[in-house]
Amino acid sequence: MTPEDAAEVIRQQFSGEFLEFCKDCFHDRPQKLTAKRWDSTCSADAAHTWDPVLVHHLSEKSRKHVYSQVRPLQQNCKFTYCSHVQQGKPCWHEAGHCQSAQSEVEMAVWKAEHSGMSVRPHLLQMSRRDQTEHRKVTMYCKICLLVLSSPESFYKHCSSLEHAQLLSVDTTARWKGRQPPHNHRSELWLCDRPQTCEYGNKCPKAHSVEELQEWFMRAEEEKEIRHNIGVQGLMCYSERLLEEYKHSSNEVHVVSTRL
Ligand SMILES: [Zn+2]
Ligand SMILES: [Zn+2]
Ligand SMILES: [Zn+2]
Ligand SMILES: [Zn+2]
Numbered sequence: 001m002t003p004e005d006a007a008e009v010i011r012q013q014f015s016g017e018f019l020e021f022c023k024d025c026f027h028d029r030p031q032k033l034t035a036k037r038w039d040s041t042c043s044a045d046a047a048h049t050w051d052p053v054l055v056h057h058l059s060e061k062s063r064k065h066v067y068s069q070v071r072p073l074q075q076n077c078k079f080t081y082c083s084h085v086q087q088g089k090p091c092w093h094e095a096g097h098c099q100s101a102q103s104e105v106e107m108a109v110w111k112a113e114h115s116g117m118s119v120r121p122h123l124l125q126m127s128r129r130d131q132t133e134h135r136k137v138t139m140y141c142k143i144c145l146l147v148l149s150s151p152e153s154f155y156k157h158c159s160s161l162e163h164a165q166l167l168s169v170d171t172t173a174r175w176k177g178r179q180p181p182h183n184h185r186s187e188l189w190l191c192d193r194p195q196t197c198e199y200g201n202k203c204p205k206a207h208s209v210e211e212l213q214e215w216f217m218r219a220e221e222e223k224e225i226r227h228n229i230g231v232q233g234l235m236c237y238s239e240r241l242l243e244e245y246k247h248s249s250n251e252v253h254v255v256s257t258r259l
């Protein structure tokens with residue numbers, strides 16, 4: 001088997017395309033997808049000297065886009081998957097600290113490379129033949145898998161309900177009860193009269209000891225997610241969201257029960 005053959009196998013196994021984006025822009029906060037310009041710089045205003053990362057692009061139902069970097073194979077790679085990715089979430093590990101594969105494509109490329117096949121140039125070459133246009137600078141939300149055309153639309157997106165919900169609801173599927181009104185553990189209370197409470201489902205206090213216990217656990221988990229998001233430089237957005245969320249908790253609750 002030649003590297004070309006190995007690349008062809010990978011390409012047939014995974015639909016989508018392989019692209020190169022500016023490394024600095026790709027690791028920027030927020031993440032940018034920036035192609036190469038004619039003068040060997042990236043096409044962002046910063047005009048970084050061209051140093052690309054290999055990225056696999058898959059678009060699902062035209063609106064959602066999955067951009068997963070195929071990072072270089074590490075020397076003592078264990079060929080395991082990232083624990084977050086295994087749960088269907090984006091990797092929230094500290095940048096550069098996640099040694100595990102973050103996608104099946106990455107795993108396939110690593111395995112090919114491990115067996116001595118230098119597949120990257122061939123994957124790129126094959127994709128170039130049938131490539132869609134990627135000339136503009138775009139911003140990418142890895143939580144919602146959305147591509148946004150400007151920083152303005154990115155910030156707008158980050159304050160959208162859809163993004164806020166995905167960000168917080170993502171990891172909370174296992175919870176049974178209502179959403180807590182906020183994430184301040186010390187300010188979560190038990191309702192005085194859960195049986196006759198006029199607020200019903202909208203009551204900001206827990207209606208049972210079980211519900212209060214769950215709210216405490218959720219508050220802890222939120223803290224952990226916030227920490228991980230912070231590590232990836234998205235804290236300012238999530239902070240803002242959590243502030244908004246706190247102030248509009250009833251609104252959010254009403255919407256989420258309607259879904
Ligand atoms: Zn750049
Ligand atoms: Zn990871
Ligand atoms: Zn988003
Ligand atoms: Zn109540």
Ligand SMILES: [Zn+2]
Pocket residue numbers: 227228231
């Ligand atoms: Zn940590």
